Amino acid sequence: MSIEGAGMQRTFVPDPGNHRLLRDAFGRFTTGVTVVTTQSEDGPVGITANSFSSVSLDPPLVMWAPGRSSRRFRYFSEAEHYAIHVLGAAQRDLCYAFARDGHLIESIPHDVNAHGVPLIPGCLARFECTRVATHEGGDHVLVLGRVDRFEMREGEALAFYAGKMTELPAGK
Ligand SMILES: Cc1cc2nc3c(=O)[nH]c(=O)nc-3n(C[C@H](O)[C@H](O)[C@H](O)COP(=O)(O)O)c2cc1C
Numbered sequence: 726m727s728i729e730g731a732g733m734q735r736t737f738v739p740d741p742g743n744h745r746l747l748r749d750a751f752g753r754f755t756t757g758v759t760v761v762t763t764q765s766e767d768g769p770v771g772i773t774a775n776s777f778s779s780v781s782l783d784p785p786l787v788m789w790a791p792g793r794s795s796r797r798f799r800y801f802s803e804a805e806h807y808a809i810h811v812l813g814a815a816q817r818d819l820c821y822a823f824a825r826d827g828h829l830i831e832s833i834p835h836d837v838n839a840h841g842v843p844l845i846p847g848c849l850a851r852f853e854c855t856r857v858a859t860h861e862g863g864d865h866v867l868v869l870g871r872v873d874r875f876e877m878r879e880g881e882a883l884a885f886y887a888g889k890m891t892e893l894p895a896g897k
């Protein structure tokens with residue numbers, strides 16, 4: 726599996742037998758943590774996602790990637806309107822809760838925007854989006870959205886690195 730060795734650094738070629746290694750290598754990229762919410766035929770839903778990325782300032786575009794194996798995939802790949810919530814350090818519980826239960830949003834206090842999208846208060850940043858494109862992305866789909874409205878506050882961030890949650894101090 727390893728084709729080159731240099732000290733502790735090893736090189737691999739992705740194959741079905743080393744998914745675990747590839748996942749671990751992807752996990753070396755530190756990300757923030759978001760909860761994406763939308764309205765669905767089964768009511769309001771949410772999902773924890775760290776595939777979020779800002780894309781463009783003009784026009785204002787962001788992306789994230791719902792996974793095909795998720796039971797919630799259809800809600801999010803088909804959603805025309807959705808909101809992306811960047812979690813702060815105090816919202817660690819929301820990260821785990823929305824990873825487990827998409828319908829949790831029904832039992833936590835939230836607002837609803839003009840498109841029926843649930844909005845969780847108190848996040849570090851929140852982007853209300855309209856989907857403008859989707860692209861195939863293997864076992865995920867890339868969803869590109871235009872930011873219609875956004876808000877933010879100061880505070881410590883929640884970060885995800887090597888499969889673990891950590892906290893980052895507030896930026897200046
Ligand atoms: C930190 C973290 C990041 C995640 N990022 C994504 C993501 O970007 N896309 C995605 O589809 N699922 C992501 N997940 C998994 C989903 O939150 C959820 O657990 C998974 O879709 C299983 O949902 P299901 O039980 O409804 O099938 C992430 C989970 C965690 C804990």
